[in-house]
Amino acid sequence: xxxxxxxxxxxxxxxxxxxxxxxxxxxxxxxxxxxxxxxxxxxxxxxxxxxxxxxxxxxxxxxxxxxxxxxxxxxxxxxxxxxxxxxxxxxxxxxxxxxxxxxxxxxxxxxxxxxxxxxxxxxxxxxxxxxxxxxxxxxxxxxxxxxxxxxxxxxxxxxxxxxxxxxxxxxxxxxxxxxxxxxxxxxxxxxxxxxxxxxxxxxxxxxxxxxxxxxxxxxxxxxxxxxxxxxxxxxxxxxxxxxxxxxxxxxxxxxxxxxxxxxxxxxxxxxxxxxxxxxxxxxxxxxxxxxxxxxxxxxxxxxxxxxxxxxxxxxxxxxxxxxxxxxxxxxxxxxxxxxxxxxxxxxxxxxxxxxxxxxxxxxxxxxxxxxxxxxxxxxxxxxxxxxxxxxxxxxxxxxxxxxxxxxxxxxxxxxxxxxx
Amino acid sequence: xxxxxxxxxxxxxxxxxxxxxxxxxxxxxxxxxxxxxxxxxxxxxxxxxxxxxxxxxxxxxxxxxxxxxxxxxxxxxxxxxxxxxxxxxxxxxxxxxxxxxxxxxxxxxxxxxxxxxxxxxxxxxxxxxxxxxxxxxxxxxxxxxxxxxxxxxxxxxxxxxxxxxxxxxxxxxxxxxxxxxxxxxxxxxxxxxxxxxxxxxxxxxxxxxxxxxxxxxxxxxxxx
Numbered sequence: 001x002x003x004x005x006x007x008x009x010x011x012x013x014x015x016x017x018x019x020x021x022x023x024x025x026x027x028x029x030x031x032x033x034x035x036x037x038x039x040x041x042x043x044x045x046x047x048x049x050x051x052x053x054x055x056x057x058x059x060x061x062x063x064x065x066x067x068x069x070x071x072x073x074x075x076x077x078x079x080x081x082x083x084x085x086x087x088x089x090x091x092x093x094x095x096x097x098x099x100x101x102x103x104x105x106x107x108x109x110x111x112x113x114x115x116x117x118x119x120x121x122x123x124x125x126x127x128x129x130x131x132x133x134x135x136x137x138x139x140x141x142x143x144x145x146x147x148x149x150x151x152x153x154x155x156x157x158x159x160x161x162x163x164x165x166x167x168x169x170x171x172x173x174x175x176x177x178x179x180x181x182x183x184x185x186x187x188x189x190x191x192x193x194x195x196x197x198x199x200x201x202x203x204x205x206x207x208x209x210x211x212x213x214x215x216x217x218x219x220x221x222x223x224x225x226x227x228x229x230x231x232x233x234x235x236x237x238x239x240x241x242x243x244x245x246x247x248x249x250x251x252x253x254x255x256x257x258x259x260x261x262x263x264x265x266x267x268x269x270x271x272x273x274x275x276x277x278x279x280x281x282x283x284x285x286x287x288x289x290x291x292x293x294x295x296x297x298x299x300x301x302x303x304x305x306x307x308x309x310x311x312x313x314x315x316x317x318x319x320x321x322x323x324x325x326x327x328x329x330x331x332x333x334x335x336x337x338x339x340x341x342x343x344x345x346x347x348x349x350x351x352x353x354x355x356x357x358x359x360x361x362x363x364x365x366x367x368x369x370x371x372x373x374x375x376x377x378x379x380x381x382x383x384x385x386x387x388x389x390x391x392x393x394x395x396x397x398x399x400x401x402x403x404x405x406x407x408x409x410x411x412x413x414x415x416x417x418x419x420x
Numbered sequence: 421x422x423x424x425x426x427x428x429x430x431x432x433x434x435x436x437x438x439x440x441x442x443x444x445x446x447x448x449x450x451x452x453x454x455x456x457x458x459x460x461x462x463x464x465x466x467x468x469x470x471x472x473x474x475x476x477x478x479x480x481x482x483x484x485x486x487x488x489x490x491x492x493x494x495x496x497x498x499x500x501x502x503x504x505x506x507x508x509x510x511x512x513x514x515x516x517x518x519x520x521x522x523x524x525x526x527x528x529x530x531x532x533x534x535x536x537x538x539x540x541x542x543x544x545x546x547x548x549x550x551x552x553x554x555x556x557x558x559x560x561x562x563x564x565x566x567x568x569x570x571x572x573x574x575x576x577x578x579x580x581x582x583x584x585x586x587x588x589x590x591x592x593x594x595x596x597x598x599x600x601x602x603x604x605x606x607x608x609x610x611x612x613x614x615x616x617x618x619x620x621x622x623x624x625x626x627x628x629x630x631x632x633x634x635x636x637x638x639x640x641x642x643x644x
Contacts, residue, residue: 006531017519320515323476324529324577325504327497414471417511417589 007330010321011338018310022342025306028299029346029397030353033389036292037354040385042361043288045378047281053212054274056153059120059243060252062273063259065100066266067093098124103239106263110244115251118151120144122241123228129175129221130192130200131183138179138219140193142228145174151245161187161207170227173203177210178218195231203227212368296396299346303339303400311335311408318408319416332409339401340394347393351386423488424585424617425450430472430482432465442468443480444640450585453615455607457628460637466621467589469637473619474507474587475499487584504533508578512590516562516570516577522549523558526577533581541580548576552606568599575606586610588620592627604630 015022069091075081100106103121110119123142128135145166148154155163159177166172175191185191185205193201203223210217223231229238244259246252249270256269311318318331362379426449434440442465450456460466471477473484475491478499484492486502494502503509516525526545530536536544549555552572557565562573571591578586588607592600604627610616611632620631628634636644 002534003532006528006534010528013519013524316515317517320517321528322500323474323503323509323511323515325500325532325581327500329497330500330532414477417476417515418467418471 004333007333008337011334011341014310014314014334015338015341021306021310022338025303025342026346026349028302029296029343029393030350032292032295032299032396033347033350033393034353034357035295036288036389036392037351037385038357038361039288039292040388041354041358041379041381042377043284044382044385045362045380047284048380049374049378051281052153055249055270057157057211058270058274059152060246060249060270061244061256061259062268063100063106063242063244063263063265064240065096065098067096067098069093098240099234099238100240100242100265103242104237107239107242110242110259115246115248115255117245117247118147119242119244120147120151121225121239122243123225123232123234123238124240125228125232126196127231128194129179129183130194135194136179136182136219138176138193138221140173140221140223140228140231142225142231143222144225145222152243157209157211159208159210161205163207165206166222166224168224169204169206170224170230171202171204172206172224172227174207174209174222175205176217176220177208178214179221180205180208182218193231195233197233199231199233201231292392296392300396300400303342303397304404307335307339307401307404308407310338311404311411314408315411315416318411319413322411322413323417328409331411332405335405335408336398336401339397339405342401343393343397344390346397347390350393351389354389355381355386422452423449423485424452424454425473425619426485426488427469427473428483428485430469430480430484432468432472432477432480442640443472446482446640446642448635448642450617450619452584452617453611455611455618455632456620456635457631457633458619458621458635458637459623459625459628462623464637465640466637470587470589470619470621474509475503504529505581506584508575508581508583508586510571510574510578510586510588510591512593516573518561518563521559521561522554522565522573525562525573526580529577530580545576545580548579549573551579552576568595568602571595571599571603572606575603579610583616585617585619588618588622590622590624591620592622592624600627 070093073088073091075086075088107119107121110116121144125140125142127138127140129138143154143166145154145163149163158174161174163174166174173191173193175185180186183191187205187207189205190202191205193203195201209220209222211220226236229236232238244255246255252269253271256267259265260267321331322328358379358381361377364377365375366377368374428447430443430446431441432443434442446469458466458469468477472480475484478496482492483490486506491499491502517528520528523542523545526548527541530541530544546555546558549558552575554569554572554576557569562570565573586607592603595603607618607620608630611618620627622628634644635642
């Protein structure tokens with residue numbers, strides 16, 4: 001230990017006596033690591049935002065009754081044709097109801113499952129918003145507003161008003177912002193809704209909904225579950241969709257298969273529905289890593305260069321250290337420790353600069369239609385980046401220092417002393 | 421008297437297109453407390469011999485004994501330890517570490533040896549500097565003192581671990597006559613008062629004449 005302190009003391013003196021060179025070398029690392037932290041924090045923050053756009057409000061499993069033609073046509077039941085290739089043209093779907101049969105027991109069953117965070121019922125129906133002489137197409141979804149906020153971040157998409165106003169309010173509606181603009185409506189106004197069966201129901205606007213996708217905002221509105229059932233003229237059993245949120249998204253695929261088999265319903269898992277998201281995320285992360293890596297390699301070459309020059313300047317010192325009893329290993333350690341000190345100091349500075357810059361970025365205004373509640377740039381302050389950053393800095397400077405240090409280790413003192 | 425250093429049939433070649441036989445069957449020994457000089461013309465191989473005796477150069481044939489122990493073929497780390505503990509060096513060019521203070525330069529070999537505490541080492545270093553009348557410069561940077569002073573610091577450094585032998589490679593070669601006398605007197609004093617063995621390579625006949633024993637070399641061989 002004492003011996004190591006002696007080595008460290010020598011490297012410290014070397015570094016301090018060339019403070020300019022040392023700081024330039026350290027600054028290289030600082031910029032590399034700082035850029036790494038800023039890039040990663042910003043990129044993953046943005047990734048999280050973009051993924052959250054979809055993932056937060058998309059159920060992990062969406063259960064509904066799909067209208068589709070029956071695969072099992074009468075001819076398939078007829079033994080005589082079983083060996084033939086039977087072609088049936090223009091198969092039409094059977095008249096069935098959209099409601100999920102026995103929805104409440106299914107929800108109860110799912111909520112008992114340890115993997116399930118929540119299973120929320122919804123009622124979807126088509127309506128027309130009546131604006132004077134014009135009827136606008138619309139979709140009204142009946143929800144349990146409180147649970148939707150808890151599990152699907154519903155409140156993030158309400159620009160005016162609050163989702164709570166929908167709770168216990170059978171006459172309230174959260175109108176899509178696009179539709180509201182078309183009809184020049186504001187909070188507190190009434191909107192007439194015509195159901196597909198021709199009934200007209202007046203509802204009071206308690207807030208506006210904005211998803212950031214214009215096509216959705218022009219048609220989508222939310223009401224209380226019971227209101228939706230009333231619009232359809234159905235009883236409380238009438239539920240068209242069940243949205244399931246799981247604790248672990250990885251369970252979505254097997255679980256959806258199990259559900260569709262068990263209940264004979266269509267169950268779409270999030271991975272099938274949004275397969276492209278993971279690809280985008282991983283490519284963005286890859287780009288950030290490779291840019292930072294390049295920066296660090298450049299910094300590493302800087303350190304390599306400076307140490308190499310230092311060793312040429314220090315030939316005499318190396319010879320004298322060896323002549324007075326320092327081993328080649330000691331000499332190697334002196335130069336490696338210099339590189340690692342440069343890496344550590346530069347790296348820590350880089351972390352600090354990266355953190356400060358990330359803080360500044362996270363306070364810059366950033367307005368987006370897609371996420372009305374986001375006002376500043378999203379930045380991810382994950383401590384893992386800081387750990388990776390400093391480890392990265394130490395390893396790259398160690399490697400940059402290792403080669404010149406090994407050269408110093410192998411210097412023959414006799415050659416230097418004789419050469420004078 | 422005990423032999424401090426003994427060389428047996430040392431041969432060395434400089435490798436090249438044609439191998440050059442620098443040292444031819446050199447054998448001699450140095451006894452405890454002896455002040456010996458190796459004298460010879462430039463190029464006769466005297467420095468080369470010194471580097472072999474100093475354990476820094478290991479590329480030779482023959483056998484080298486230090487305190488009656490064979491050291492030929494030992495690992496570089498063992499040799500570094502022997503240099504550190506038992507051999508003190510003084511070179512023609514002073515070879516101090518320019519960024520360190522005088523005191524630190526003197527302390528460094530003792531720190532490497534790590535047999536004493538820092539306080540003891542510092543105390544010893546000051547003692548050695550006082551012995552060489554340079555203790556008033558102890559906290560100056562090594563690059564900031566004169567050549568004669570540097571050489572005295574180098575001697576103090578050579579003494580710090582209380583070595584068995586001090587080797588000098590033309591230690592006065594770069595000094596004016598005043599400083600050269602000074603250095604010689606220090607060597608003489610060390611040899612008499614501390615029973616140190618000294619082995620000094622010099623082309624200077626005057627210097628050599630004042631030592632206890634002269635080994636004269638010519639053409640890679642001991643001739644007298």
